Amino acid sequence: MENKIFVFGHQKPDTDTIASSIVLANLQTALGKNATAYKLGNVNKETAYALKTFEVEEPQTLNEVDENCDVMLVDHNEFAQSVNGVEKSNIKMVVDHHKIKFETKEPLFYIAEPLGCTASILYKLYKQNDVEISKPMAGLMLSAIISDTLLFKSPTCTDEDKKIAEKLAKIADVDVDVYGKEMLKAGTDISEFTPYQVINIDSKEFSDKNARFEISQVNAVDLDSVFSRQSELEDAIQKEIKEKNLDFYMFAATDILNANSKIIAIGNKANTVEKAFGVTLNNNTAMLDNVVSRKKQMLPNILNNLD
Numbered sequence: 001m002e003n004k005i006f007v008f009g010h011q012k013p014d015t016d017t018i019a020s021s022i023v024l025a026n027l028q029t030a031l032g033k034n035a036t037a038y039k040l041g042n043v044n045k046e047t048a049y050a051l052k053t054f055e056v057e058e059p060q061t062l063n064e065v066d067e068n069c070d071v072m073l074v075d076h077n078e079f080a081q082s083v084n085g086v087e088k089s090n091i092k093m094v095v096d097h098h099k100i101k102f103e104t105k106e107p108l109f110y111i112a113e114p115l116g117c118t119a120s121i122l123y124k125l126y127k128q129n130d131v132e133i134s135k136p137m138a139g140l141m142l143s144a145i146i147s148d149t150l151l152f153k154s155p156t157c158t159d160e161d162k163k164i165a166e167k168l169a170k171i172a173d174v175d176v177d178v179y180g181k182e183m184l185k186a187g188t189d190i191s192e193f194t195p196y197q198v199i200n201i202d203s204k205e206f207s208d209k210n211a212r213f214e215i216s217q218v219n220a221v222d223l224d225s226v227f228s229r230q231s232e233l234e235d236a237i238q239k240e241i242k243e244k245n246l247d248f249y250m251f252a253a254t255d256i257l258n259a260n261s262k263i264i265a266i267g268n269k270a271n272t273v274e275k276a277f278g279v280t281l282n283n284n285t286a287m288l289d290n291v292v293s294r295k296k297q298m299l300p301n302i303l304n305n306l307d
């Protein structure tokens, strides 16, 4: 038997990372390889909903790999976001849709496309290899596209992602809009989370032009319920600012049904946020119309307005 291949996505896994790991392992198995999907951390509620709907088992957790391991990476390529020991392992393949910061040791398959989702690239790999897509695999790929593109509302979404999602929905036998909203909603339940956990669900720190700041994002269907916790969220944010010595912190609750974000911005340079989006903070909050993507909207606007 050929060497076992470990297939996995990034740390703090999202739906694309988990779905794409399972799907690539499935495709490789169909092609005669001995491939198994793994996760690098707990799955979130949205992903759990997708797995349950399409009756697919959650992958086992992988803590580290060594020089004897054959691996395939999905939905990431930077070693800092990957598993411990990845730099020593034998990387056989990367399938990804992020900017590339990757060093190769050996020749490999590197498949990158600027699409909204890794799963869209995997759909094309099934077609190229003439492998049939099962209903559960179609359901997972569809879930990943819905998640990464916020049901096609994110500016990261391409026409190709939309077309592929329509084809997958037919195989998965679901109504994209109905299923998509239910799946996204399942991921927005933050009632059991402490304020610290809420602001750290999906948070990234950045530094540029002598400014250090953090942008945190949560998906929501009911902005009022998120903001009923504003004062305790602000306490948690103040603590982060102090501990990390940040110039400002922006917390965005993104309304996934209406494609807007309501923010809390705090810190010495919080006025950067006002300039970036042409808004005035009122009680530390503002509404950003049509802003949903950190990668394509929030971060670039802020970077363009740092002093």
Ligand SMILES: [Mn+2]
Pocket: 016, 017, 075, 097, 116, 117, 118, 148
């Ligand atoms: Mn992705």
